[in-house]
Amino acid sequence: MPSRRFFAILIPWLAAIAAAFFVSLHLGRVSTDLTRLLPRGDAPEEQLLLGQLREGPATRLILVAVGGGDTQELAEISRRLQAALAANPAFSLVENGSLRLGDPRLEALFPLRYLLGPDAACREDLRGARLRDALQARLRELSGPLPPPDKNRLAADPTACFRALLQAWRPATEPRRMRGVWFTRDGTSALLVAQTRAPASDLEGQQQAVDAIRSAFARAAPDSRASLRLTGPGYFAVGSRDAIRADTTKLSLLGSLLVLLILGAAFRSPWLILLGALPLASGILAGVLAVQGLFGYIHGIGLAMGLTLLGVALDYPLHVISHARFGPHRALGGIWRTLFLGVLTTALAYLALTLTDFEGLAQLGMLATTGVLIAALTSRYLLPPMIDAVPRRKGERGLGLGLSIKRQAPGRLGLILGGLASVILLVALTIHGLPWETDLRRLSTVPEADIALDQRLREEFGAPDVNRLFYQWADNPEQALRRQERALPALEALVAEGRIQGFEAAARYLPSTEAQGRRQAQFPDAECLEADLERALQGLPFRGDAFAPFVADVAAAKGAKPATLSSLRETAGGAEVASLLMPVEKGWLSLVPLIGLDDGGQSVPMPPPGMHYIDLAAASSGLLDRFLGETLSKLEISAAVIWLVLLVGLRDLRRLGRMLVVISLALQLDLVAIILLDGRINLFHLVALLLVLGLSIDYSLFFTRPGQTPKERATTFTALVLCALSSFAMFALLGLSSIAVLHAIGATVAIGIALAFSLSWLFAAP
Amino acid sequence: MSIGQTPRGRSKRLGPESVLTWLLMLSSPAFAVPPGDLSGLMAQLSEVRSVSARYTETIQVSLLEHGIESTGTIRYVAPDTLIESVDGEPSREIRIQGDRIRISEADETREIDVGEHRAIESMVSALRSVFAGNLVELERHFRVRFERLGSKQDGAGWHLTLTPDDAEVAWLFSHIEIRGSGREIHRIEIREPNGDSRTMRFERQKIDPPDG
Numbered sequence: 001m002p003s004r005r006f007f008a009i010l011i012p013w014l015a016a017i018a019a020a021f022f023v024s025l026h027l028g029r030v031s032t033d034l035t036r037l038l039p040r041g042d043a044p045e046e047q048l049l050l051g052q053l054r055e056g057p058a059t060r061l062i063l064v065a066v067g068g069g070d071t072q073e074l075a076e077i078s079r080r081l082q083a084a085l086a087a088n089p090a091f092s093l094v095e096n097g098s099l100r101l102g103d104p105r106l107e108a109l110f111p112l113r114y115l116l117g118p119d120a121a122c123r124e125d126l127r128g129a130r131l132r133d134a135l136q137a138r139l140r141e142l143s144g145p146l147p148p149p150d151k152n153r154l155a156a157d158p159t160a161c162f163r164a165l166l167q168a169w170r171p172a173t174e175p176r177r178m179r180g181v182w183f184t185r186d187g188t189s190a191l192l193v194a195q196t197r198a199p200a201s202d203l204e205g206q207q208q209a210v211d212a213i214r215s216a217f218a219r220a221a222p223d224s225r226a227s228l229r230l231t232g233p234g235y236f237a238v239g240s241r242d243a244i245r246a247d248t249t250k251l252s253l254l255g256s257l258l259v260l261l262i263l264g265a266a267f268r269s270p271w272l273i274l275l276g277a278l279p280l281a282s283g284i285l286a287g288v289l290a291v292q293g294l295f296g297y298i299h300g301i302g303l304a305m306g307l308t309l310l311g312v313a314l315d316y317p318l319h320v321i322s323h324a325r326f327g328p329h330r331a332l333g334g335i336w337r338t339l340f341l342g343v344l345t346t347a348l349a350y351l352a353l354t355l356t357d358f359e360g361l362a363q364l365g366m367l368a369t370t371g372v373l374i375a376a377l378t379s380r381y382l383l384p385p386m387i388d389a390v391p392r393r394k395g396e397r398g399l400g401l402g403l404s405i406k407r408q409a410p411g412r413l414g415l416i417l418g419g420l421a422s423v424i425l426l427v428a429l430t431i432h433g434l435p436w437e438t439d440l441r442r443l444s445t446v447p448e449a450d451i452a453l454d455q456r457l458r459e460e461f462g463a464p465d466v467n468r469l470f471y472q473w474a475d476n477p478e479q480a481l482r483r484q485e486r487a488l489p490a491l492e493a494l495v496a497e498g499r500i501q502g503f504e505a506a507a508r509y510l511p512s513t514e515a516q517g518r519r520q521a522q523f524p525d526a527e528c529l530e531a532d533l534e535r536a537l538q539g540l541p542f543r544g545d546a547f548a549p550f551v552a553d554v555a556a557a558k559g560a561k562p563a564t565l566s567s568l569r570e571t572a573g574g575a576e577v578a579s580l581l582m583p584v585e586k587g588w589l590s591l592v593p594l595i596g597l598d599d600g601g602q603s604v605p606m607p608p609p610g611m612h613y614i615d616l617a618a619a620s621s622g623l624l625d626r627f628l629g630e631t632l633s634k635l636e637i638s639a640a641v642i643w644l645v646l647l648v649g650l651r652d653l654r655r656l657g658r659m660l661v662v663i664s665l666a667l668q669l670d671l672v673a674i675i676l677l678d679g680r681i682n683l684f685h686l687v688a689l690l691l692v693l694g695l696s697i698d699y700s701l702f703f704t705r706p707g708q709t710p711k712e713r714a715t716t717f718t719a720l721v722l723c724a725l726s727s728f729a730m731f732a733l734l735g736l737s738s739i740a741v742l743h744a745i746g747a748t749v750a751i752g753i754a755l756a757f758s759l760s761w762l763f764a765a766p
Numbered sequence: 767m768s769i770g771q772t773p774r775g776r777s778k779r780l781g782p783e784s785v786l787t788w789l790l791m792l793s794s795p796a797f798a799v800p801p802g803d804l805s806g807l808m809a810q811l812s813e814v815r816s817v818s819a820r821y822t823e824t825i826q827v828s829l830l831e832h833g834i835e836s837t838g839t840i841r842y843v844a845p846d847t848l849i850e851s852v853d854g855e856p857s858r859e860i861r862i863q864g865d866r867i868r869i870s871e872a873d874e875t876r877e878i879d880v881g882e883h884r885a886i887e888s889m890v891s892a893l894r895s896v897f898a899g900n901l902v903e904l905e906r907h908f909r910v911r912f913e914r915l916g917s918k919q920d921g922a923g924w925h926l927t928l929t930p931d932d933a934e935v936a937w938l939f940s941h942i943e944i945r946g947s948g949r950e951i952h953r954i955e956i957r958e959p960n961g962d963s964r965t966m967r968f969e970r971q972k973i974d975p976p977d978g
Contacts, residue, residue, distance in 0.1 A: 071881075072906065079932075098884060102937045142827055143834045145850065145860040145869060146886055149938065152960065155829055180884035180934075546829040 002271050006389035009382055013278060020285040027292040059200035060092075062232040063457040064213060067189035069226040075179035078190035080220035081213075082181075085194055088216070090209045093195040093575040097175065097182030106166075109571035110153070113162040114523065114557035115516050116509070121164035123522045126529065126554060132536035134159040139540060156549035169509060169573050173502075173595070175460050184460050189229075191460060195575055196234055206234035231454035239450075247737045248304070251746075255730040259314075262726050266718075271390045272321055275383055279317045283310055283375030287367035295363055302360045305687045306367030308745055311730065312346055312694040313375035315723040319702070320379045322719030324387045328711045332384060335702075335716070341649045342701045343376040345642045346694040352638030353690075356630050364687065372694075418661050421668045467618075470503075470592040470611040477565055480581055480590040481512035483610050490608035491592065499605045501596030506581035509573050516562035523558040526551060631686055642697070655704045658763045662700040666692060666756040673751045674744075684744040692752030695727065699760035724757040804901065804912040807924055810949050811899030817842040817951075819971040821850075826963045840968070842897040848890075862890055885938045889956070892928055892942050896951065907931060908942070915945070922948035949973055 066077050082096040114122050125134045138158055141148045148154075150163050157163075175182040175191050182191040194213065198205020210230065217228045263273045287306060291298045319339060324332040350372065353365025472487075474480035484507035494500050511519070524532065529551055537544065565581065568574040581590045592611065607613045643660075650656055670692055674685050702716050731753065734746025818841040825834040838852040852858040856872035867890070868877045880890050888907045895904040904910055908928035915923030928942040936959070943955045950973065955965045 075881075098934065102933065139834075142830075143825055143836060145852075145858075146867075146889070147938070147964070149883065149885060151958075151962075152937070177879060177882050179881045180887060541830045541832060541834070543829055543831055 002386070002391065003389040006271070006386050009386050013282075013378075013382060017278070017281055017285060020282075020289055024285060024288050024292060027289070059233040060196045060198070062194045062196060062209060062213065062230055062235050063454070063461065064192040064194060065184070065189040065229045065231075065453075065457060066192070066217070066221070066226055067229065069221075069224060071178050071183070071187060073224065074183075074190040074226060075181045077217070077221045077224065077226055078181045078192055081216055082192060084216040084220060085192075085213065088212050090197060090205070090212050091194050092197045092578075094192065095182075095194075096190070096192040097177050098180050103572065105570065105572040105574070109165075109568075109573065110156075110162055111553070111556070112563050112567065112571065113157065113165050114554060115519060115560065115563050116511065117161045117165035118168050121159050122161035123519060125159035125161070126524055126532075128532055128535075131159070131532050132540075135536050135540055135542065139542075155546055156553050158547055158550055166572075169576075173461075191457070193461065195579075198234070200232075200234040200237055203237055206238045210235055210238050229453060231450060231457055236450065236454075243739055247739050247742055251733045251737055251742065252730075255733045258729040258733070259726040262722065262729060263318075266722055267321065267325070268393070269390060272325065272387070275386055275390075276314075276317045276321060279375040279378040279383065280310065280313050282378050283313045283371035283373075286374035287369075287371035290370040291363045291367050294366060295359065298367075299360050299363055302363040302367065305684070305745075306364050306371070308687060308749070309350060309364065309368035309691050309694070310371040310375070311691055311727050311749070312698060313372050314726060315695070315698050316343070316376050316379040317383060318723045318726070319719045320383045321387060322722060323715055324384055325390075326718070327715035328709065331712050331715055334708065334712060335705075336380070337649075338701050338705050339376065339380070341646065342698045343372060344649070345645055345697050347372045348641050348645060349635070349638045349690065349693055349697075352634040352641075353631070355634055355637075358627055358630065361627070361631060415661070418665055421665050421672075424672055425668045467616040468594050468597050468614075469616070470594065470607045470613055472590045472592075472611045474588045474590065477581055477588055478513050480588045481507045481510060482514060484590060484592070485512055485515055487592075487608035487611055494605050499597070500594045503595060504576075504580060504591075504593045506577050506590055509577045509580075510563060510565065510568060513562040513564070520558050520560075520562075523554055525558065526555045529554055628683065628686065631683075635690070652706075655706065658704050659697070659700040662703075662756065662759045662763050663693065663696045665759050666696045666752060669755050670748060670752040673755075674748055677747060678744065682744060684741050685748050688745045688748035689752065691749050692756060695724075695749075695753060696756035696760065699724065699756050700763070703760040703764040720757070720760075724753055728753045804910065804926075807912070808899040808901040808904075811896065813975070814842075814897070814899070814949055814973055815844050816974045817897065817971060819968040821969075822967045824965045824967075826965075828960060828962055840966075842894075845898055845900075846894060848894055848897065862894065884932060885935050888930055888932065888935045889939070889942075892944075893954065896926065896944055896954075904928070907935070915947075 064081070066074050066081070069077070078096045079098060082094055082098065085091050085094040109116075116122075121134075124130055135158055138148075138154060138160070142151070142154075148160075148163075150157070150160065153162060176185055176187075177183065178187055183189065184191060194209070196206060196209040198209065200206060213230065214228065221228075260273065263276055264270075267273055267276070284307060287310065288298060288303065291302070291306075316339065319335055320332065323335050347369045350365050350368040354362045354369065356362055356365075470491075472480065472483055474483060484505050488505070488507060491503050491505065495502055533547060533551065534544075537547075565577065568577050580592075581588060583589075594605070597605070604613050604615075643656075646656055646659065647653075667689060670689060671681070674681055678685070699720060702720055705716065708716065728750055731746045731749035734742050735748075735750050737743050737746060818839060821838055821840050823836050823838075825836075827834075836852055836854070838850060840851075841847075841849045843849075846862075846864055848860075848862040850860040852860075858872075859868075859870045861868045861870075862880070865880045866877055867880055867886070868875060878886070880887050891903055891907050895901070901910075908930055911927040911929075913925040913927075915925050924946055926944040928944070930936045930939065930941070938958065939956050940959045941957050943953075943957070944951060945953045950971055951968055953965065953967050955963055957963045
């Protein structure tokens with residue numbers, strides 16, 4: 001049992017850790033919104049892009065495919081699923097292609113038909129001979145083989161204005177219909193589309209929506225062979241969160257167990273193992289608190305990557321314990337300078353990240369820098385007295401591994417190897433190009449098969465390419481709609497020229513108040529309409545009073561307040577309009593998604609005056625490019641600073657030379673290994689390389705430490721083996737994960753540790 | 767149960783005159799084997815290879831002063847073809863075959879998918895399944911009520927009431943009533959929720975194979 005002094009430090013320390021933990025929980029707010037990792041962006045383009053990524057209507061779509069049964073069965077399931085989900089407030093829109101004649105959202109739209117519908121059926125047909133033609137057309141339909149589906153509305157709508165309105169609102173392309181509902185072209189799966197109210201970035205909301213679909217399906221298809229497949233941004237986000245959570249928990253538990261075993265075998269004392277863990281825990285909490293205090297929240301991915309970078313902080317207590325406990329007398333005093341240099345350079349490397357205007361990266365830098373410093377300070381000032389207070393067991397000896405640090409390789413070999421590595425790297429880069437991963441989708445953790453399914457379903461739906469669109473700013477919805485109305489002829493010309501197959505625009509659904517006013521002026525007044533109607537009815541078999549509801553409705557429309565965004569909120573088409581015209585921070589943003597943009601000409605169609613063109617995919621990969629570029633440029637700055645610090649701190653060019661050979665070789669070879677293994681380098685690889693940088697500074701500093709006795713060198717070597725082995729165990733396990741992010745980090749770091757350690761050993765100083 | 771399965775011992779006991787009476791009975795539609803239940807009726811109808819008949823259609827719409835009447839011929843060919851030709855100018859033909867409906871009117875022909883709309887699908891299914899005696903298909907879309915009409919002497923009269931299961935279909939028509947006797951369909955009436963209706967009466971039917 002350790003002495004009282006041990007507990008006199010331990011108890012306040014643990015209390016501080018516990019307090020920090022609760023404060024952090026209370027400050028709370030771990031954000032899992034991937035888009036927050038990206039820069040805030042000042043340019044309107046970037047804001048639009050981020051808004052789209054975060055909230056855009058396309059991100060709230062979940063595509064549903066029900067397969068594995070006969071057409072009849074699948075159609076039934078599709079209907080039941082549609083009915084159940086449409087009643088669920090989690091969804092703003094659920095469509096399966098069915099007509100749903102009695103849908104209350106259609107009923108709510110019906111009174112607005114004259115204000116919103118197309119000219120021919122909703123205004124021109126209300127007068128004179130055109131009215132008679134319309135009545136005759138209805139009569140033919142009545143006596144036709146198939147009664148018109150809107151027959152019940154005939155008395156109030158003899159010109160079939162509502163039918164024309166719905167026709168005009170139909171999407172340009174739709175999946176094929178079988179048994180009255182959407183099916184894939186091959187007829188094997190029924191298709192539905194659900195729009196969640198929660199944005200894709202609200203993972204809780206998305207989770208609830210996905211759960212709702214699953215349970216509705218289970219009820220809609222009991223004892224059925226039918227199977228449910230989902231795709232869509234929100235679904236992917238939920239799936240990846242669950243997968244990451246499960247894998248991280250499993251692998252880090254296993255990893256911690258391995259590290260415990262390694263430390264247990266080395267230290268043979270639970271108290272010393274505890275001391276090994278305390279600085280790391282303190283560092284993590286301090287880092288998290290610093291980020292929460294500064295940013296108001298912490299990003300989930302920033303947290304995960306920050307913890308990764310803090311892996312280097314496990315080394316500090318291990319050095320201290322190894323030297324204080326198992327080294328020769330006063331060995332501990334000799335490592336402070338080396339340790340200090342290591343901590344300082346690592347902290348500087350991570351600090352560079354805080355200078356970026358990418359919030360996620362800045363958080364990551366903040367967390368890692370604070371964590372490294374706190375772990376080092378606690379290791380320096382709290383650990384030594386506590387280590388002394390742990391009584392030695394009988395016969396406790398040094399940690400001799402029977403190996404020590406010897407000068408292994410002449411400096412010239414370093415130059416040759418360094419040159420060789422650079423050549424390999426150059427060759428690899430020439431073959432592959434600099435394979436930065438700039439496809440945002442591939443940064444996610446979605447399996448390839450799911451991405452392929454998503455692609456296929458989108459094609460089946462003929463959904464507009466949500467990546468390419470015109471957009472426009474306005475002060476208010478009315479201004480936005482008027483501007484769009486002026487642009488409609490130019491847009492229609494693009495369709496006529498074949499440059500695009502079609503487009504979506506809010507003004508096609510909702511005319512501006514001004515335009516609606518012009519329409520109202522065109523409606524005949526009640527007297528005029530009654531007179532025209534009387535003439536039109538002559539010689540037709542309709543009852544004289546048959547169309548009284550029609551006269552009343554036109555009169556109501558003439559005097560009605562114009563329809564606005566809010567009048568469409570609960571009607572059919574309302575969700576579509578809301579996704580095309582939306583309030584943003586300053587004003588209103590309207591989107592005009594382009595359908596079937598012809599890529600052959602390579603040139604982008606000229607947007608109508610006042611509109612701008614954006615390719616979201618290109619813009620997002622540009623953003624990611626900048627993200628990576630900025631990270632790299634900040635790293636260049638920190639590399640220069642680190643080099644200076646080491647130069648001043650070591651005042652030994654030969655030692656610095658050896659260290660640089662080790663560090664640059666380790667990083668270059670690791671990079672080559674990543675390119676060979678994964679083909680591309682993504683953000684997570686880059687963060688992992690940062691940790692490898694920190695670790696190789698640490699290893700090479702200790703391996704090149706001059707002026708030690710052989711016994712001291714043996715102790716240092718053992719401490720380094722412990723450090724490398726425990727970090728390696730942790731990250732190699734992560735590298736086994738099938739999740740791209742975890743694999744990237746784990747494999748990169750594990751390979752980097754192996755490289756940094758063996759190279760440091762190879763280029764050790766005497 | 768078919769006649770061929772009658773036990774031997776029993777047919778031995780029939781004298782020549784009873785055989786004659788029996789044949790006479792069979793050849794007259796009115797004395798066809800009375801369908802004791804729905805599946806019996808459907809089994810009988812399913813033996814029909816083709817039917818052709820003249821029809822008169824009356825459409826009653828509350829908005830109209832009087833009903834609209836039209837005449838024409840209808841032809842059913844097993845298992846899934848229905849052709850309706852309307853008399854008069856311009857001529858009009860509706861041909862339902864498999865999954866397609868083809869409507870030819872004057873020079874214009876348009877085609878739609880039977881499955882395009884639920885209501886059309888139900889209506890087509892009602893007509894076709896009754897002609898084809900396909901109870902399974904009928905029960906997919908409707909609750910089916912079967913009634914035998916008249917006394918035992920009349921024998922073969924029947925009345926089917928089909929009520930759509932689906933709310934969307936029910937919005938368009940509340941039920942379909944079909945009357946007939948033996949393998950002959952006499953009248954199909956489609957009733958709408960607002961009281962409107964379409965009634966088709968058939969006469970001069972030619973059924974293949976003929977009875978007996």
